[in-house]
Amino acid sequence: MIEKVIHVGVLLVLPPLLLGVINKTKAWFAGRNGPVLLQTYYDLFKLMRKGMAISTTTTWVFLAGPVITLATVLLAGLLVPMGRFDAPIAFTGDLILFAYLFGLARFFTTAAALDTGSAFEGMGAAREVTFACLSEPALFFALLVLARVSGSLKLTQMLHGPAGGFTAAVAAPLVLVAIGLFVVLLAETCRIPVDDPNTHLELTMIHEVMVLDHSGPLFGVILYAASLKMLVIGSVLLHVVFTFQTGRAWLDWPLFIGELLGLAVVIGIVESVMARLQMRHVPYLLIAAILFCGFGFILLVR
Amino acid sequence: MSLSLILIAIGLAAASGLPGLGLSRSSVWGQRLSAGFMALAAILGLSGAAAGLFTQHNPIINFPWQAAGHSFVGLDALSAFFLFPIFLMGGLGAIYSLGYWSQRQYPHNGRKLRLFWGLLTAGMALLVISRHAMAFLFGWEVMALAAFFLVVTEDEKPECCQAGWIYLIATHIGTLTLFGMFALWRWVTGSYTLTPVAHDAISLPVMNIMFLMALVGFGLKAGLMPLHFWLPGAHANAPSHVSAMLSGVVLKMGIYGLVRFLWLLSDPPAVWGGLILLLGAVSGLLGVVFAIGQHDLKRLLAYHSVENIGIILMGLGLAMLGRSLDRPEWVVLGLAGCLLHVWNHSLFKSLLFLCAGSVVHSTHTRRIDQLGGLAKTMPWTAAMFLVGAIAICGLPPLNGFISELFVYLGLMGAMTSNGLAGSAVVIVAPVLAMIGALAVACFVKVYGVVFLGSPRTASAMHSSEAPASMRWPMGVLAVCCAVIGIVPIVLTPILDSAIAVWMLDSDIMSPSVCMAAPLEAVSVLAIVLIALFAVLSLVLRLRHYPLRSTVTWDCGYAAPTSRIQYTASSLAQMIVTLFNWVLRPGMHRPHIEGVFPHAAQMHSHVDDAVLDKLLLPFGSRIEKWFGWFRRFQHGMIQQYVLYILIAVILMLSTLIPFEEFITRLFAR
Structure with a gap:
């Protein structure tokens, strides 16, 4: 029980810190001081107290979009185990629900973007749904590999691995899957090299351009849901990359949080040393992710 | 009892258009009587089908007709399962047509439409309960011809006639193949009666030939990918409730034929299942890809039927493989996915076509790029379309997710339980994931461009909500989608009894659907999701934020018009480019030159590959x-x-x- 409470606590409290760590890393690479680590929390509080400007073109979909996105991502977060602890909710086949919840979030994010009738937001929506068509198969290949290795269709057991731990034979497929999943993580959370969260040039953005017209509390919800999504997909990736556990609960929670922050640092480094890809080259990156995960699968069943 | 109810319902449905023929063109009583007949037939038929699902002995009625060899009809759980969508849609469509195709508005073809609507319903119901090749083909032809006359309802329009002729040719190629198949059946079994035969009664080459004939004959009706060529035109040009019936129910008769025929042969080779699975994956992927390229609302929905038939066939292929390899759990999950998706698709596709009909009724155009902002003028239709769109994308918490979950679970269970064969099968799971993502892209495009944003033309601006007779049928279908999606557990007995019929070997205890899939957990999570949404909305509403109404941010541009909105073609453009190799879109780019170029226009279209x-x-x-x-x-x-x-x-x-x-x- 206490584990479930901690799980929900980490899920609710930690996400904005990840954005802070990424920004701090990027600032450090650029030789700046950068915003404080807790800046995203301050931003969220500030946004929650603000008023909203709502376009006259919009309907209820515009208001419901961010809320539904947050609800689905929260629910998805309850399906993913953290560290060596089980997820609060686990059942056979929850991996499919996990993947499809993100589909629901995407449907409403993009519909809310189109609700404004703005061409910029239309561009963002088009890019978002197009790139998802390539990242979904990659995610599913990765989940197939994990299901095959663990012999289970529960996310908790799949991510914890088989009872006796991973064998050497599955090392190569898992490495490939980890690379593929990392690309999926970058694409789904809209980071460089797929998307640039900082740019203010609408023509080159995906996620930021979709939410141009959201303001105040709704924008806060969007910001929070985006960081939550990073935490959720990040914990899936971390299970593939780090399998080391101490066996003591009071050490394993800090260890897991440390891993998450480490992942944020890696994302920050990637963002600092790379440029955003040209929009027409992004599909190649995502197809590469499909290939990594697909070859992981083929290596496993050969 | 249950069978007599259904026979009465068939009689009522077939006769529903007749009173109108005797009345004058200006009389509204013809349509009222016909809707009343159809509603009564629907109630009788649905209660008969519900009773037929759970009767232990399967009633059979012989007709004393020598020439047809005592042609007879019977009812089992599988027949009853397919009767539900037929009668539901038959009744709802008749009510919908009161507002959509009223006698006042269409005095010259309203009577014809209602006559053939009743005949179509009756023909399908007859073919589903037939136990004899003659009765089957009779029902099949009544259905095919009634559907032809419904497609050419507006026979003054050349495109309707062309679509009708192509449909007629296609359906008769299928019928001819079926004649051949049943002749072979008579030759090897000695009778036209459709009862399962022992596995050594037919030699393998003959079985293979019959299977291929069935695949072509039924596949043409179902709209399997290379055989789908008649489908988009016919479904786009028919009146919308007819499109709903054609797409939602008539296509399923092809699936019914295939399921029933495969039930007749007890020991199929594994290749059949693999072939069906592969064809399903190809249909699913290419169907949705072609849908994305369309600019016509109803044509787009028609291509989505090809996609959903693909998903249904993926389930059926898995069930066939399970049967060949003696894996009852594959059969249960595969067939549950196949059958439930038959129901689901008939619900949400009919819903979407009825919504499209409501849009066409109000704006008189099917072109997506001429619409926009309809959610403001037609809020009910927009909400119903949203329900249908989420359901067809297979997203939780609606019904499309449940049937796709069955297929996924079956495929992945095959991988974890059976080494290499299972891993070969599961390769289609990422394809299904891609189909899902593409469907999301397609319906975001449709919903966003048609219902959201601002109106692109005057007709979209002056649109108005549909009358109550059109809204109620949509509401019923949407509620069905939501109920199946949120509490799928209520369907377990229905699916279990239909699957038990198909399993043949009653000595193998097949696991129940609710054992094989986590239906309770899914419904709990669906409720949690809705509750989360409600709580979050409340929390955000508790405080009253200062709201300011303004225009959409346009980078300070002084004179925005609705023409600068992103169009359906531009939304789809990236995906169309990705699938250039199969879509081969036709682009007509303008030639622009000079400092002050003249007005120019650019035009693109995706034609059917076949x-x-x-x-x-x-x-x-x-x-x-x-x-x-x-x-x-x-x-x-x-x-x-x-x-x-x-x-x-x-x-x-x-x-x-x-x-x-x-x-x-x-x-x-």
């Missing part, structure tokens, strides 16, 4: 070759008489004893 790129060019090539013979036929009677004279002389010349002449000539 009909427009293969069959029509092939047909016109053939026509050109045979055009040579035209020079003999020019309408001059004198020349025709001359031909007759020449023909007679040629025939007479065979009587001339040439050989004798020659022998005499050289005898000297």
Whole structure:
């Protein structure tokens, strides 16, 4: 029980810190001081107290979009185990629900973007749904590999691995899957090299351009849901990359949080040393992710 | 009892259009009577089907008709399962047409439409309960011909007629194949009765030939990918409730035929299942990809039927593989996915077509790029379309997710339980994931461009909500989608009894659907999701934020118009480019030159790969070759008489004893 409470606590409290760590890393690479680590929390509080400007073109979909996105991502977060602890909710086949919840979030994010009738937001929506068509198969290949290795269709057991731990034979497929999943993580959370969260040039953005017209509390919800999504997909990736556990609960929670922050640092480094890809080259990156995960699968069943 | 109820319902449905024929064109009583008949038939038929699902003995009725070899009908859980969508949609569609195709508005073809609507419903119900090849083909032809007359309801429009003719040709190729198949069946089993045979009764080559014939015959009706060519045109040009029936229910008769035929043969080779699975994956992927390229609302929905038939066939293929390899759990999950998706697709596709009908009724256009902002003027239709769109994308918490979950679980269970064969099967799971993502892209495009944003034309701006007779049927379908999606557990007994019929070997205890899939957990999570949404909305509403109404951010541009909105073509453009290799879109780019270029327009279209790129060019090539013979036929009677004279002389010349002449000539 206490584990479930901690799980929900980490899920609710930690996400904005990840954005802070990424920004701090990027600032450090650029030789700046950068915003404080807790800046995203301050931003969220500030946004929650603000008023909203709502376009006259919009309907209820515009208001419901961010809320539904947050609800689905929260629910998805309850399906993913953290560290060596089980997820609060686990059942056979929850991996499919996990993947499809993100589909629901995407449907409403993009519909809310189109609700404004703005061409910029239309561009963002088009890019978002197009790139998802390539990242979904990659995610599913990765989940197939994990299901095959663990012999289970529960996310908790799949991510914890088989009872006796991973064998050497599955090392190569898992490495490939980890690379593929990392690309999926970058694409789904809209980071460089797929998307640039900082740019203010609408023509080159995906996620930021979709939410141009959201303001105040709704924008806060969007910001929070985006960081939550990073935490959720990040914990899936971390299970593939780090399998080391101490066996003591009071050490394993800090260890897991440390891993998450480490992942944020890696994302920050990637963002600092790379440029955003040209929009027409992004599909190649995502197809590469499909290939990594697909070859992981083929290596496993050969 | 249950069977007599259904027979009465069939009679009522078939007769529903007749009173209207006797009344004058201006009378509204014809349509009211017909809707009443159809509603009554629907209630009787649905209760009969519900009773038929759970009866242990399967009732059969013989008709004392020697010529047809005692053609008879019967009812089992599988038949009852397919009767539900037929009667539900038959009744709802008739009510919908009160507002959509009223006698006042369409005095010249309203009576014809209602006559054939009833016949279509009756024909389908008959074919589903037939236990004899003759009754089956009779129902099949009634359905096919009634559907043809419904497609050409507006026979003054050339595109309707063309679509109708293509449909008629396609459906008769299918019927002919089925005639061949049933003739083979008579040859190997000695009777036209459709009852399962022992696995060694038919030799493998004959079985294979029958399977291929069934695949072509039923696949043409179901709209399997290379055989789908008649489908988009026919479904786009029919009146919308007819499109809903054609897409939602008539296609399923192909699936029913395939399921029923495969039930007849007890020991299928594993190749069949693999082939169906592969065809399903191809249909699913290409169906949705072609849908994305369409600019016509109803054509787009029609291509989505091809996609959903693909998903249904993926389930059926898995069930077949399970049967060949003795894996009851694959059969249960595969067939549950297949059957439930039959229901689900008939619900959400009918819902979407009815919504599209409501849009067409109000704006008089099917072109997506001429609409926009309809959610403001038609809020009910927009909400219903949203329900249908989420359901068809297979997203939780609606019904499409449940049937796709069955298919996924079956595929992945195959991988974890059976080594190499299972891993080969599971390769289609990422394809299904891609289909899902593409469907999201497609419906975001449709919903966003048609219902959201601001109106692009005057007709979209002055649209108004549909009348109540059109809104209620949509509401019923949407509620069905939500109930199946949120509490799928209520369907377990229905699915279990239908699957038990198909399993044949009653000694193998098949696991129940609710054991094989986590239905309770899914419904709990669906409720949690809705509750989370409600709580979050409340939390955000608790405080009253200062709200400011403003225009959409346009980077300070001074004179925005609704024309600068992103269009459906531009939303789809990236995906169309990705799938360039199969779509081969036609682009007509403007030629722009000079400092002040003239007004220019750009135009793109995605034609059907089979009909427009293969069959029509092939047909016109053939026509050109045979055009040579035209020079003999020019309408001059004198020349025709001359031909007759020449023909007679040629025939007479065979009587001339040439050989004798020659022998005499050289005898000297």
